[in-house]
Amino acid sequence: MDFRLTDDQRALRKGARALLTGRFGREALRAAADREGRVDRELWRELGRAGFFALRLPESEGGVGLGLPEAVLLFEEAGRVLLPGPLVATHLAAGMVPGAADGTAVVTCGSQLAPFIQHFEDADAVVMLGAMPGAVIVEVRAAAAVRSLDPLTPLHRLPHPPPPAAPPVPAVLLTAAEQLGSAARSTEEAVRHAKARVQFGRPVGAFQAVKHLCAEMLVRTEVARAAVYAAAAVPGPAEAAGAKLLADDAAVRNARDCLQVFGGTGFTWEADVHLHLKRALLRARMWLTASQAEEMNAQALASAL
Template sequence: MDFDLTSDQEDLQEGVRKLLQGRFPMAAVRELASTAGVERARWRELAQAGVFALRLPEAEGGAGLGMAEAALVFEELGRALVPGPLVASHVVAGAVAGAAEGDRVVGVLEVGPGPLVVEHLDALDEVVVLDADGAGVVEAGELRAAAQPLAPPLDPLVPVHRLAAVPATRALAGPDVSARWRLEAAALTAAALAGIARAVTDLGVAYAKERRQFDRPIGSFQAVKHVLADMLVRTEVARASVYAAAATLDHPEVGDVRRAVAGAKAVAGDAATENGKACLQVHGGMGFTWEVDVHLYLKRAWVLDTQWGSAGAQAEVIAGLL
């Protein structure tokens, strides 16, 4: 399996990175907490850039690309800490009218053994409900009256509502399609986690170069070097795992798709959370302040790690496939 990016993939990743640097600087990202994590004009800009229609056929207005390219895009979205139901809107873009164009913001409710929760509910137009029988869809407005907000949310940019019961829906897709969506969503969430792992590594390295102690940058101390080196190793392993999972989804003949996706989600989740904690350590007391962005990345990593199977749950999936 070749992990070298093609020139087109490099151009795609660089283009998305520049777009996010211009439209989603951290000051703008922080402001999205007041709009349930979604600002409609910026959301449509993401749609116009192809974030949601990336894998749709060209005949349907998409770019006709694969999971490999989608993973690169979501890695950058995670790196920029862009909030919103990005994964859900991307995965169901071909099934829910208006999602690909950014006209409809679509969230997801995954029915499982845990509590029934919906993220960004106040910003959603529709909610896709995934259960063992397949997928259904319901207008978000029908859920808001009965939903209870969880306050305060762990991540201030990811508001969460809890439901008491599974809502009635209209059929959207069968169990095979639903299972595929779950795999794709887990892989793209892993890509975002890999982006977070890289972002906090960069933050830690930058701070270690700037912060001085005993007339030397703290990055020159061996103990700090070891912390930063471990962060880089975790980041590169996570990225390789994510790229492998995306390539396997595109070409299932090369390996076990479920194992590749489970491995990527587990490794990337661990990398993002452990790197976030290590970055806090490098920053010292400053890392715990509201003004420093490190805590936002760590909180997002904790939230994303719980989605589509935590690292522990994915490890059990891998064990069951051995």
């Protein structure tokens, strides 16, 4: 099997990057942090018009008719810019919740971070996706706000948490793709700073310790990329779990190493590095934790013996 991207997939990724960097650059990111992660409805509708949410819907249902590999490319780009909002839930709800496909509705999910729910105040619908494809739309009138680690992801506590259920494979993979995008961006920012920051008359990137950090960040990113792309091409619960395990590790550790490369400036509010770390830590708790992913892979290996 050839895992290389096709010309159409590369064009899709290029277009998504141009859209997101143009519409959600650093100023927009900071504005989103100032409004505590509230969804930008205009941008959400623009994403809908671009086919972000309807990408995997059949053309007969008004969708784009593409597959999970293409969706992974889009969500990787969303992770690069730290785009806020319940992207995975709205994408999965396309075709099920009116308005989700075209971005006129914001859909969140009650099982992403049980017993917490993301972007509750912005949501037009709450969907329990744990039992896909038998997902149901539920009415949640009230939920208590809780303090979120990530200033771009407001959280609420559900009054009645959903029962445990196996997470949908697409949800796990798309979240892993967001983590992959964040890991790649942290690597790029660390390299950029290492080239520009001068200490003792030399760029800090000339020092061996910093070189090692950047090299390790790149290795983690590319290993995670291979796992996420492969799992998208041949999806399965164990494959998705392995991909998310590697992507979570890459996103969290790369953000931490990026902080080390930046030094003291990386811990200030003016830097964006800490936002990648906080989002990576939060996403690592979504759908599958590291221990759950390890258990799924262990069971898959044991059953193959």
